[in-house]
Amino acid sequence: MNIIVQKFGGTSVANRKRMGRVLEIVQRNLQPGNKLLVVLSAMSGETNRLVGLGNEWSSNPDPAEMDVLLTTGEQASTALFAMLCKDAGIKARSLQGHQICIRTNQDFGRARILSIDSQAIFDLFNEYDVLVVAGFQGCDCNSRVTTLGRGGSDTSAVALAAAIKATTCEIFTDVDGVYTTDPNVCSAARKLNRVSYDEMLEMASMGAKVLQIRSVEFAKKYNVPVHVRSTFSDECGTIVSQEDKSMEYVLVSGIAYDKDQARVTVFDVLDQPGVASSIFTPLAQQGVLVDMIIQNTSRDGHTDMTFTVQRADLQKTLDALNAVKNDIGAKELQYDTGVCKVSVIGVGMRNHSGVASKSFEALRDEGINLLMISTSEIKITMLIEDKYAELAVRTLHEAFELDKAPAERVCEL
Numbered sequence: 427m428n429i430i431v432q433k434f435g436g437t438s439v440a441n442r443k444r445m446g447r448v449l450e451i452v453q454r455n456l457q458p459g460n461k462l463l464v465v466l467s468a469m470s471g472e473t474n475r476l477v478g479l480g481n482e483w484s485s486n487p488d489p490a491e492m493d494v495l496l497t498t499g500e501q502a503s504t505a506l507f508a509m510l511c512k513d514a515g516i517k518a519r520s521l522q523g524h525q526i527c528i529r530t531n532q533d534f535g536r537a538r539i540l541s542i543d544s545q546a547i548f549d550l551f552n553e554y555d556v557l558v559v560a561g562f563q564g565c566d567c568n569s570r571v572t573t574l575g576r577g578g579s580d581t582s583a584v585a586l587a588a589a590i591k592a593t594t595c596e597i598f599t600d601v602d603g604v605y606t607t608d609p610n611v612c613s614a615a616r617k618l619n620r621v622s623y624d625e626m627l628e629m630a631s632m633g634a635k636v637l638q639i640r641s642v643e644f645a646k647k648y649n650v651p652v653h654v655r656s657t658f659s660d661e662c663g664t665i666v667s668q669e670d671k672s673m674e675y676v677l678v679s680g681i682a683y684d685k686d687q688a689r690v691t692v693f694d695v696l697d698q699p700g701v702a703s704s705i706f707t708p709l710a711q712q713g714v715l716v717d718m719i720i721q722n723t724s725r726d727g728h729t730d731m732t733f734t735v736q737r738a739d740l741q742k743t744l745d746a747l748n749a750v751k752n753d754i755g756a757k758e759l760q761y762d763t764g765v766c767k768v769s770v771i772g773v774g775m776r777n778h779s780g781v782a783s784k785s786f787e788a789l790r791d792e793g794i795n796l797l798m799i800s801t802s803e804i805k806i807t808m809l810i811e812d813k814y815a816e817l818a819v820r821t822l823h824e825a826f827e828l829d830k831a832p833a834e835r836v837c838e839l
């Protein structure tokens with residue numbers, strides 16, 4: 427038995443006509459020997475509407491009840507689609523998360539999947555050809571309904587594909603794949619045929635609009651290749667999969683950027699053991715995501731510490747730093763919100779040098795100053811003034827010839 431998992435997002439099930447297109451795709455794949463597990467999102471706009479309702483009813487909505495409310499969106503879309511399948515003569519039924527024991531932790535609003543009753547699914551396939559499963563939801567050990575965070579249906583689909591060892595996992599959406607960069611910023615952006623899990627995770631700032639990042643972590647952990655493609659065209663999309671030899675030849679896969687950043691500097695902290703932990707432990711406790719940490723060389727037993735945080739966390743960060751400022755001997759705190767992170771990403775840079783220098787030269791030629799630099803095995807990140815964000819993205823995209831197919835790039839370095 428071939429089990430195919432196909433997930434359709436909110437715009438793909440937005441109304442009866444669009445669901446008709448989904449039905450066509452399902453029918454096409456329902457050949458002898460195939461069984462389909464169709465994961466659906468709520469009809470587009472519905473989850474936002476429900477969030478609004480919850481907030482209208484309560485100034486501090488109970489998270490568990492909020493999850494009960496939000497899961498009704500997927501309950502409706504799965505029921506409606508199962509009706510269309512039945513009317514078309516397909517043996518199909520809808521399933522809510524708890525009916526196939528999609529067990530999660532108790533972190534309401536952003537729960538993590540712990541296990542799935544795959545046997546229950548196999549048993550149902552004895553009776554049905556298409557199972558229409560509600561994405562985004564599960565239940566905790568007390569049978570309370572949970573949701574997996576916004577965009578969580580992607581994670582439902584990947585987790586289900588892993589649990590039942592599906593032959594294919596396709597994520598149908600309203601874009602035709604993952605691009606070399608944000609096409610709204612750079613019109614030369616190209617669709618990637620393939621991208622590795624690690625690159626996709628690094629492209630989070632752009633990729634997250636296409637796939638929930640957690641679904642990529644899940645896919646990586648269980649090695650589920652994911653095909654992201656458009657519901658509205660028959661073209662192939664982007665395959666997100668494990669890295670292989672062919673990917674190494676592509677030096678740079680994409681350029682990501684993130685404007686939601688602030689830079690913070692703590693001046694003249696004592697250069698002695700424990701100071702970094704005095705700064706960053708309170709931030710971690712507050713759930714602040716810290717990135718690009720730089721510690722200066724020491725002068726007279728003191729040093730400066732600079733790092734970036736998400737803009738929304740800036741106030742929390744400053745409050746936490748003010749609380750420890752005297753203990754660590756800091757003289758001054760400075761911050762800057764007019765900054766943007768631009769990253770050059772590619773698994774090919776593991777085996778090549780020169781990507782950093784080429785990136786720096788390209789930005790130099792445009793007169794863009796680098797405020798901070800950090801590197802990892804497959805990524806070079808530069809912090810720049812945010813007014814240059816778009817220019818930097820386009821410049822780097824051109825410098826690495828990302829507008830061309832990988833085989834046509836002359837000499838990347």
Ligand code: ASP
Pocket residue numbers: 435436467468473474499561562575576577578579580
């Ligand atoms: N309906 C949920 C949301 O809008 C989950 C999903 O669509 O993936 O976030």
Ligand code: MG
Pocket residue numbers: 435577580635636637638
């Ligand atoms: Mg989505």
